[in-house]
Amino acid sequence: MALIYLLVGSTAGSDPTGASTVLRFPNSYGFINQFVFGLGSLLAVAYAAAIGGSDWNWGVFRVIVARGESRSRYVIIKFVAVAIFLVIGILIAYAAGIALTLLAATMSGVSVGGPLSGGGGEDLARSIGFGSLVVTERAALGFAVAMLLRSQLAGVVTGIVLFIGEQILATVILFTTLSSSGTGFGEGLQPIGPEWFQFLPFSIGDSVLSQAPSIGGGPETLLLNPVPLELGIAVTVMYLLGSLAIGALSAERTQISG
Template structure:
């Protein structure tokens, strides 16, 4: 507990902790402002009415928010190498593996707090957008609202924690903050591009054979680290309507998607613990 309290104190003093959260809320506010303006002349106001609005909030908090969490986790994980903190840890006789796990737990707690704050900000911004659009957004705490909030956080946090763990692990393994950020961005964007290319290839083959509009079933790339998180989030509140991928691919069941997400999380942490324990750290 003493080590965890120390890690939380260090994170509280880091400017990055506040910059990342403020950046997310500002970007979310900008989009809600634009949606509110569009709601005056179109059906966009439906998106900012509860409970549909929870889907839009989720896209920001656990979509864009997860990318920012990867960058934040990489910055925290890689900083210890730059500042020589591990040398101090060894000199104190602390366990390297225990230290790195506690560091991640502290990071996960801060990310959870950030998710709750950002989600609350999203609810307030929904009212802001509704005021601009001149539309009633309803009450987020009636009907299915409380359940939607709980479901969003319960499904979203494991996803954002897994993605942050990947950025954290890469930064520690390569002893570089930049490497963790770059790998996270590549996975975040690259998996979507890969899925789009493979879907297009499969569709091209299906249509050339004279068949109708095909449904491809489950595909292996749905189980990649970031894609599987999207499968988890798809079981929570979402914006009405499906994208092309959702129409063509069979969704991964929630229990399988959540299990795969937790496996990736555990694997990332196990890998970083083994690496730190075996690393040579000179004084």
């Protein structure tokens, strides 16, 4: 992100109008969101899976059983700590994004405006609020996968594959649906939906994030209506809690010897 901002800052002076999306608030929040909640989601899945699977590799649960502690309580507390760490990381990354925006604007001589001006305060709150929820939910999915597989490496790899694979699957299903029904293509690309695949565990977060500033997305943003915000948040929370329950249940039911 820093390299891209520096590149934009060094070249935007020749065409200030082209830098408005990246270097002017509140438009710049859409660019920051792409990094913090796009790439950040992938990193969160890998990080949570690594943390969730590490206990099996290091034999921590044997110690917990020997002490007579609740395994499910331990799992939940551990994920809460992971979630807190992720939120702190989001705040730091967002602060860095704002600072880089100001730096790049100074380098290019573009008037950046204030981070809280022109509706920027509301955009900032929505971005961090919705983004933190989505990243935490996706991290919970990776955490649950690692708990089920009882492996750090398998959890990380499987979590990443599921994250990327679901995006590819949703895109394939979208175009298959459009081509088979004729809806959308024959009507000037009118958006359809919400469709069932928008409620998949990772995909539901995209509908929530669509309510925050964005600089654009894939074809699904043009061809699909987003899931209503209230429903999207409810389903996201359901997946988050369900993932925690699965992780805790997996720890409770696993036979630990030695």
